[in-house]
Amino acid sequence: MAVSVGLVACGSLNRNLYHAETLAVDGVRGGTHTYNAWLATQTNTADTNALAKLYRERDQVYGKVRNFGALTKTVDNLRLSYATNSANTNLTALQTGVTALESQSQDIIDEITAAMSGKPIPWPQTP
Amino acid sequence: MTAEQLAALKAEVNSVAATAGGIIDAVDPGLVPFVVIGRAVAATAPDLVNDVEKWIESIKSGKDPTDEENAVLSDKIASLMHPETL
Numbered sequence: 026m027a028v029s030v031g032l033v034a035c036g037s038l039n040r041n042l043y044h045a046e047t048l049a050v051d052g053v054r055g056g057t058h059t060y061n062a063w064l065a066t067q068t069n070t071a072d073t074n075a076l077a078k079l080y081r082e083r084d085q086v087y088g089k090v091r092n093f094g095a096l097t098k099t100v101d102n103l104r105l106s107y108a109t110n111s112a113n114t115n116l117t118a119l120q121t122g123v124t125a126l127e128s129q130s131q132d133i134i135d136e137i138t139a140a141m142s143g144k145p146i147p148w149p150q151t152p
Numbered sequence: 153m154t155a156e157q158l159a160a161l162k163a164e165v166n167s168v169a170a171t172a173g174g175i176i177d178a179v180d181p182g183l184v185p186f187v188v189i190g191r192a193v194a195a196t197a198p199d200l201v202n203d204v205e206k207w208i209e210s211i212k213s214g215k216d217p218t219d220e221e222n223a224v225l226s227d228k229i230a231s232l233m234h235p236e237t238l
Contacts, residue, residue: 043217057238087235094232
């Protein structure tokens with residue numbers, strides 16, 4: 026599932042940023058929901074070694090989702106600050122944050138896709 | 153998504169838009185990709201099913217998000233801290 030975010034040159038900036046955030050957040054929530062449903066089927070049938078691998082992957086996915094949540098919270102606070110007092114809000118930081126949301130949301134979707142497809146995941150493997 | 157699937161999705165969006173009074177034609181062409189993407193994601197992410205048409209209207213309005221909209225987003229962000237519940 027590809028999620029693309031951009032800031033369109035119409036309407037209020039606050040509204041556009043709100044939709045950019047919403048798109049990224051809903052993408053990650055939807056992907057994580059799908060992953061959780063898949064994981065439940067896998068843990069019902071997996072052997073001990075396979076279970077250990079699944080839980081390791083799960084912990085890494087969840088860690089990235091939480092980090093994404095923390096970043097989104099920061100960006101959303103900046104957006105609300107901008108809406109209240111644009112003169113005292115770092116707009117560059119806000120727009121950079123929204124761009125980072127897109128990157129992180131896509132990264133999470135890619136990792137969930139890789140985990141569910143059984144492909145090698147680009148994260149550190151424990152020895 | 154393949155090129156054929158994307159083309160079919162665009163056709164569906166335009167078809168729906170025509171039925172809905174050409175809403176897509178009334179919106180900046182730059183927004184059309186977002187509608188297509190929204191439809192594509194909506195097909196796999198239940199949370200987005202009700203969002204696409206609302207996005208078009210809200211962006212056209214140019215109004216800031218309402219307190220209710222901000223509260224909904226805030227709740228969604230909070231839910232990310234508990235991915236096991238999603």
